[in-house]
Amino acid sequence: MTLGVLPSRRDVEEARARVGSAVRRTPVLEVEGAELGAAGRVVLKLELLQHAGSFKARGAMNNVLSLPAGAGGVAAASGGNHGVAVAWAAASAGLVADVFAPASATPAKLHRIEEYGARLHPVDGDVGAALDACREFSAREGMPVVHPYDTFATVSGAGTLGLELAEQVPDADRVVIACGGGGLYAGVATALDGVVPVQPVEPELCPHLHHALAAGAPVAEPSSGVAADALGPPRIGEHAFAIASARGATVPLVSEDAIVAARSWLWQKVRVLAEPAASVPLAAVMSGLVPVSDGETVVLVVSGGNNATLP
Incomplete structure (x- = not known):
C-alpha cells in the first residue's frame, strides 16, 4: 500500500466522538507486581471485555x-x-x-x-x-x-483505547502492547504521543515489526506459534512501521513457553480468560524482557479473549 498522512491525536479524538458509546469503556485491574517478579506497579487493561471479544x-x-x-x-x-x-x-x-x-x-x-x-x-x-x-x-x-x-480509520479507531488509558491510569509510565499487524500499537502510540511511551512486543515466531526495523522496511515472512492466528499478518503494517521507526522503538521477542505461562497465570490468578496473543505483554514482563522498576507503573493491554480452550 502507499502510506498517506499518518493519523494524529486529533484524528483519534474524532474517532472517539464518532463511535461514542457504541464501544465499551473497558475496565482496568491492578495486580501485585511482586507476583509477577516485578518491583513496580502493574495494571491490566481488560480489552478482552470489549464487544466482539477484542480491541x-x-x-x-x-x-x-x-x-x-x-x-x-x-x-x-x-x-x-x-x-x-x-x-x-x-x-x-x-x-x-x-x-x-x-x-x-x-x-x-x-x-x-x-x-x-x-x-x-x-x-x-x-x-x-x-x-x-x-x-x-x-x-x-x-x-x-x-x-x-x-488504514487511517482502523488505526484511529484502535487509538481510542489509548485515550481511555490516559484517563484511567493517568500516572502510567509505560504501556505495553502485543504487535501483530500493528494497528493497535500505531493507534495507541498516536493517542499517547508525548504523554506515555508505548512499548511493542511480539512472539518469537511472529517477529514482523522486529525484523522490519532491522531491515529498514516491512518484510513478508511466515508466522507460526500459539499466537499466530491473531499476531501473524503477512507483514507489519506501514502505519506501525512508520511510527515505530520515528520513535526509535525496539521490540522484545517473547518465547512460546512464556506466552503459555502468562496465559495460565491470568486465568489461575485473576480469572481473566485471555487468548494467547493477549497474553504476550504479560509474558514480556514475567520473563524480564520488559522490566518494571520500583516506583514505576506499567499498563499491559489484554487485547482479546476469543478462545478455543481453557489454559
Whole structure:
C-alpha cells in the first residue's frame, strides 16, 4: 500500500466522538507486581471485555460509521478477531458483512463471525490468502473493505483505547502492547504521543515489526506459534512501521513457553480468560524482557479473549 498522512491525536479524538458509546469503556485491574517478579506497579487493561471479544471492535466500528451514505455492506479478511469485530459492527449498523478467513483459523472465532450474522468465506491458506480473496470479492461486488490493521480509520479507531488509558491510569509510565499487524500499537502510540511511551512486543515466531526495523522496511515472512492466528499478518503494517521507526522503538521477542505461562497465570490468578496473543505483554514482563522498576507503573493491554480452550 502507499502510506498517506499518518493519523494524529486529533484524528483519534474524532474517532472517539464518532463511535461514542457504541464501544465499551473497558475496565482496568491492578495486580501485585511482586507476583509477577516485578518491583513496580502493574495494571491490566481488560480489552478482552470489549464487544466482539477484542480491541478490534474499535477500528471496525469507526470504519462502519465512516462509510458513505447508502453503503449496503462491507467485506473483511481476518485470522479471526477482526472478522468477528466487523461482523458485529456491520450487524449493529444494519449492514451485510462478508468475511474471508483461513479455514484453519480458531473454530471459536469462525463460529462467532457467523453468530453475528456475517457471511463467512473460509479460504485455504493464511491471512494473506484471505485478504487476496477479499480484495477480489470487493472488486467484483463493489463492496468496501475494512482492513484489519493498516488504514487511517482502523488505526484511529484502535487509538481510542489509548485515550481511555490516559484517563484511567493517568500516572502510567509505560504501556505495553502485543504487535501483530500493528494497528493497535500505531493507534495507541498516536493517542499517547508525548504523554506515555508505548512499548511493542511480539512472539518469537511472529517477529514482523522486529525484523522490519532491522531491515529498514516491512518484510513478508511466515508466522507460526500459539499466537499466530491473531499476531501473524503477512507483514507489519506501514502505519506501525512508520511510527515505530520515528520513535526509535525496539521490540522484545517473547518465547512460546512464556506466552503459555502468562496465559495460565491470568486465568489461575485473576480469572481473566485471555487468548494467547493477549497474553504476550504479560509474558514480556514475567520473563524480564520488559522490566518494571520500583516506583514505576506499567499498563499491559489484554487485547482479546476469543478462545478455543481453557489454559
